Structures are given as C-alpha cells and as structure tokens.
Amino acid sequence: MLLEGKVAVVTGSGGGIGREIALAMAAAGAKIVINDVGASLGGEGFSASPAEQTKALIEQRGGQAVINTDSVAEWESAKRIVQCAVDSFGRIDIVVNNAGILRDQIFHRMTPEEWLSVIAVHLNGSFFVSRAAAEFYRKQESGSFVHMTSTSGLIGNFGQANYSAAKLGIAALSKSIALDMKRYNVRSNCIAPFAWSRMTSSIPAETPEQKARVERIARMGPEKNAPLAVFLASDAAKEVSGQIFAPRMHELFLFNQSRPIKSVHSENGWTPEKIAEIALPAFRSGFTPLDRSGDVFSWDPV
Template identity: 45%
Template structure:
C-alpha cells in the first residue's frame, strides 16, 4: 500500500461538479448527507432522497430530506427533497423523473440508502433477509436502472454505490447485510462493463466512519474508546470528497473500481481473480484432490478474517 503524493488540489477543488445534477439516496443523515452537501458546494444541483427510517429500517421521518435541502439552499445551492422509498419500483422511477423535472437533466446517482440488522445466522428471519436485500440491493438496482436510461440518452453519467467491508472481507452475525453489500460490488461492475462504452461509469466506495450503522454493527457508542475509534474515525465528511471525485469529470478514467475510505486514508481493493492452478492430464478424483490440493495450496487459502483483521492500521 502506498500513500498518495501531494497534488494541486486548488486547481480542481472549486466547482468540480458545476452544472451537474446529482441524485443521492439515503441523504438525510450521516455519509449521504455529507455527500449531498459537498456536491452542492461543488456546484451540483441535488435531489436529496431519504425516507427517514431508522438504521434497522423502521419508522419514517418525512422532514429528514427537507432539512438537508434547507441547509443546501441556505448556503446558496439548489436542491429538492424526495422522501420516497428507493426500494419501491414506482418511487425509484419517480426520483429520477423528479430530478429531471426540477433541473432538466441528471448526471450523477449515489446509491447510499441502506439498513443493517445484526443477528446470528440461524436466527435471521426470512423477512429480515428480504428487508435488507430490498433496501440495500434492490434500491440500488431500481434507481440505477431508471437513471441508466437517462444516461444512455445523454451518453454520459456516473454511478457511485456504497458497498462495505462486511461484504468484501466478511463479518459475523450479519449474513444478510454482508451478502447484500457484496452484491452491490457485482452490480456496479456489471454496469461498468455493459455501459462503459456509452460514457457511463460505475464505481463503489467502501466507507468506514463512526455512523449510526457502525454503532449497530459493533454495539459500541460513537464516543466509546478503543476498537471503534481505531477502525472508524469520527468524521463522516471524510467520505464525501471521494464520492464527489468519482462523480466528476476528473475521474473519467475510473470505472468498475472499489475504493475504500477511512479518515485520511483511501485504498484500492483488489477483485477476485484465480491465483493458483493445478492440472492433471488424467483428471481429478476425490483422493487426488485430497492428496495434492490441500498441501499445495495450504499457504494460499484465504484466511477467515474480519474488517479489523485486514484494516489493522489506525486511520490518520
């Protein structure tokens, strides 16, 4: 892992999204809110979507999105609120249409909406499994598909999806959350491969920050000392610059990537590729696999690690 070299930030900082229109789901609080605020400061007009549900998906606060819109407008930006449910097909389509009606175009979609429920694998109900996949994965599919049709007409557009180390690396007692978040990475890659030749980009961010979701995942309070502080810096705003960059024309060469962000650290994730090969001209049997594969690959097996085992340095 290498640290980045200082760049000419002043040359690209102001107005990096000037003239763009962004749709940000789950933008009423936390990381989504910070992304919406920064994109507005960078010149984008923003549709702020949030149903206002709790981190586990219960309840509704129709003022959640409107409050962020008020902040943007008070600072001189332009924004509209949408309190619809991104996991409902008609409401996902309505978000895209509302952005078009309000601002005349759509250039950026940030799929940030998500929920988390922690439970032992044998205790996860089918209802809970469906709920997490509906909010975390279906919403990203539905909003992206509706927006992609607009992007195809424009021959331009950028998707930024939120995945998680819970899916990319692994986590216990979160099987439904992990699987939905790993699927996000596959969705993003498929979009990038299929639509990249049409000027449409799709990338993932794997964020770590002290959010309500982090509290739900770890069971620790935001101000608790120790492990949470070491693995998740306080500032959710640290994620927003990466999202704005990936959405901007400054990142036209970046497509189909998964980038992590934690505090002042950003890191590129690898993606699954074959790394070892065994071949026999006369084929394989169970006995031969037992005799050859395990000793040959013993030192290459992927260890059973969690986020804290892999991201084991203290974020700056």
C-alpha cells in the same frame, strides 16, 4: 466546481454519509435531489425532517436542492426518484446509491424477513435507482454511478449475512454496469466507506477489543467519504470505472477484485482422493483466512 451544471440524486442523504456527500456535491456546483424516507436504522417509520435538514444546509450555503421521499426498494418508487431530478432540474448526471438499513443477526438466527428487508433496500434499491437512471444516461451518452459497498461484504463480518451479501452484490452490480454501459460513456464505481454514523453505531462494544475498535471508528467522521464521491462523480474521473475504493480517515485504498491465484493440473483428471492428496497441499498456503473487516484494518486511523 467539479460538478458545475450537473444534477445528482443522493439516496439516504437525510443524514450521515449521504448528507455529507450531498453537501459536498452541492458545494462542487451540483443540483441535488435529497432522497430519504426518514426511517429508523432498522427501516421502520417515516419522517421528512432529516431530508429537510439537509436541504436547509445546502440552501444556507448557496446551493440548490429538492426533496424526494420515495423508497428505493420498489421499482415504481425508484423511477419517481430519478424522475424528480429530471422534473426539477431538467436532467440527471449522478446517482449515489447510499440508502441502507441494518437488521444484524447471527446467521443461524436470522429470519427470512431480516434477510429480505436488507437485500431489498441495499441491493434491489441500488439496482432499481441505477436502472431508472440508465434510460436517461443512454440517451445523453453520459452519467456516473457511485455505489456504497462495505468491507463487511468485501472482507467479512460477524452477524451480517444479509448486509454482507447485499454489499458484495453491489460490487458485482457496479462492475456489470461499468461493462454494459461503457459504450454510452457511463461510469460505475464503488466506495467502501469508513465512518461513524447510524450504520456503525450498532457495532457491539462489550469486550475491551470491541470497545477499542469502536473508538477507532468513532474518530472517522462521515465527511471523510465525501471528497472521493465528488471526484468519482466528476469528469476528472472520466477514465475510472469498475473500481472499488475506500476512504479511511486520511487514507485512500484501492481494492483488488477476485482473480485466480493458484492452479494445479492433473493429466488424467481428478478424483476426490487426488484432490485431497495433491490439490489441497498446493492450495493451502493461498487460502483466504476467516478475517473480519476489523482484523484487516487493525491499525489506528491517522
């Protein structure tokens, strides 16, 4: 019971990865705020049914949960999500920023609305909910954030400029929270999940290579991400903050973070011509290739 006595808000927990994390945290002893607007993958519509299904599962297993259907994408509604935890259970200890939508589109065809809507839910939503919880975390001098990033942002992917930018931004947000709130014993970490869910069901499967990739992903259920989320939210991870992890079937990965890898020096400074003549050849072997997530994680999950 790693989370005995703790209260967790799990956004986007009406299904998929969020539901499995909510179930696992409840099984570990936490009281859960199930936040979900019940929208489609693209963010349209509203339904309380997904959240109600998660609540029923938690209660069938002896846990406690309440439902909140506020959007993460607005500051005032994000504050209501966090206040729901305090009003219902007296405190808040854990925030899992999992809510998300997809509006995939090749970059040169992406509309401003497709860009803004994804940024609003993923990046703004992660900030708003975290910022609302930070007030309570500071006063009690404890708390944990678990944010969902993605290899689409950490590595790259086709047709996901909006999603990739948001997810890489979340990694930077998490690091900033970890630095700024360390003095209050608050931790912030990221998970880059691998799982077959609504968020991956839209991956194209037209070519033989794409079909093979989708088949690999389909083997990884959303529940594979829950143990890591429970660990990171618990006191067992009290020394872990500012890190990025990925669970992939039975594998766990720790991601590196951007650091200088090569340098060159010119005593008299640089001209464009000297950069082309000296710096480019020195740097070329260190260039990061234009990989996609599927190129880097190319082996079958076991």
